[in-house]
Amino acid sequence: MAKPILIANWKNHPNSLKEAQTLLKDLSKKRLLYKKVALFIAPPEPFLSIVAEKSTSFSQLASQDIPALSKGSHTGEITPEILKNFGVRLSIIGHSERRALGETPAQIREKVRVALRSGVTPLICLGEKEKDVEGEHFELLRQEIRSLIGDLSKSEIKKVALAYEPVWAIGKSADEAIEPNDLTQTVLFIKKALADLFGRAVADEIPVIYGGSVEPINAVELMKTGIRGFLVGHASLKGKSFEAIAQAVLSK
Ligand code: PGA
Numbered sequence: 656m657a658k659p660i661l662i663a664n665w666k667n668h669p670n671s672l673k674e675a676q677t678l679l680k681d682l683s684k685k686r687l688l689y690k691k692v693a694l695f696i697a698p699p700e701p702f703l704s705i706v707a708e709k710s711t712s713f714s715q716l717a718s719q720d721i722p723a724l725s726k727g728s729h730t731g732e733i734t735p736e737i738l739k740n741f742g743v744r745l746s747i748i749g750h751s752e753r754r755a756l757g758e759t760p761a762q763i764r765e766k767v768r769v770a771l772r773s774g775v776t777p778l779i780c781l782g783e784k785e786k787d788v789e790g791e792h793f794e795l796l797r798q799e800i801r802s803l804i805g806d807l808s809k810s811e812i813k814k815v816a817l818a819y820e821p822v823w824a825i826g827k828s829a830d831e832a833i834e835p836n837d838l839t840q841t842v843l844f845i846k847k848a849l850a851d852l853f854g855r856a857v858a859d860e861i862p863v864i865y866g867g868s869v870e871p872i873n874a875v876e877l878m879k880t881g882i883r884g885f886l887v888g889h890a891s892l893k894g895k896s897f898e899a900i901a902q903a904v905l906s907k
Contacts, residue, residue: 658693659904660816660864660884662717662778663891664747665698675702679709681894686713688901692884695745696891700733707742720753721746721775723765735773745776747886749803751784751822760802767804771811778886779803782820782867792821796841797848805852812853816862818886819845824867826888832868838880846881871896874903 669675675698682689682696690713697717698706707716718738722729738746748770749763763779770777781799783792796819804812819841824832833841842863849858865877866886874885884904890896 657862657883658691659878659907660695660862661689661692661901661904662695662697662745662747662818662864662866662884662886663897664719664750664866664886664888665696665702665891666719666752666888667699668892672702672705675705676709678892678894679706682710682897683713684894685898685901688898688905689713692901692904694901697745697747703738703741703743711742715744716742717745717747717778718743718775719747719750721748721766721770721773721777723762723769735769735775739773739775743775745778745816746770747780747818748777749780751780751782751820751825760799763803764806767807767815771814776814776816778816778818778864780818780820780866780886782822784822786821786823793841793844796845800845800848801852809853809857812857813860816864816883817845818864818866819882820866820886822867827868829868829870829873832870832873832877833865835873835876835880838865838877838882842881869900871899871903874900875906878903878907 694714695717696706696714697719721735722732748766767777783795845863846858849861862883864884864886865882869885869887870890
């Protein structure tokens with residue numbers, strides 16, 4: 656049985672190297688716990704090397720995006736090769752906070768291809784913007800899945816992972832996160848949509864994780880919904896809360 660997946664999305668935090676070092680020190684105290692999960696840390700780019708240096712014994716490196724660049728010089732950008740050489744093994748692609756900056760489905764598709772070509776696992780984010788109780792978001796999710804990964808080959812699709820992140824639940828608190836029952840329904844729906852596209856056997860191999868206000872208080876229940884793990888934002892910035900979430904991920 657594959658390990659549950661836990662991804663720390665540090666976004667644009669912390670503000671200083673010193674704080675990043677303190678956080679890494681806290682995490683490393685629990686390295687035996689973290690070794691039991693497939694842990695990835697996605698820090699701001701200036702901290703890639705310090706994270707690589709301090710946490711390789713219990714985690715792998717992830718990036719918060721991957722550039723889809725043509726050959727040539729691109730001031731202000733980094734290349735997939737640089738990420739790869741720093742040890743990045745997974746890239747978060749199509750996060751809603753990047754889409755809010757103008758990233759389009761076409762760019763996301765291109766980034767997925769770049770990641771696959773570079774040997775980096777694309778973690779593709781999808782999710783509806785508004786909270787919906789009528790079930791209309793299911794159709795939106797189906798369209799999004801089709802649009803973002805529908806034309807991948809069977810061998811490519813086996814190398815991707817999906818993060819279901821309802822945009823309305825991101826960056827809030829556990830009270831405002833998704834209800835476990837609703838997540839169970841949505842995960843079933845996503846798996847069915849994947850099976851319709853790629854067949855049940857392939858669909859079952861695609862890891863689907865959840866992100867959006869996962870905190871110690873809701874992590875155990877959310878983990879019982881059929882998901883493979885979590886993409887954690889704000890609660891990954893405190894050693895204690897991230898440790899509790901890692902325990903929850905293992906509790907299933
Ligand atoms: P959050 O962020 O846990 O702070 O809601 C999750 C994410 O944006 O990936």
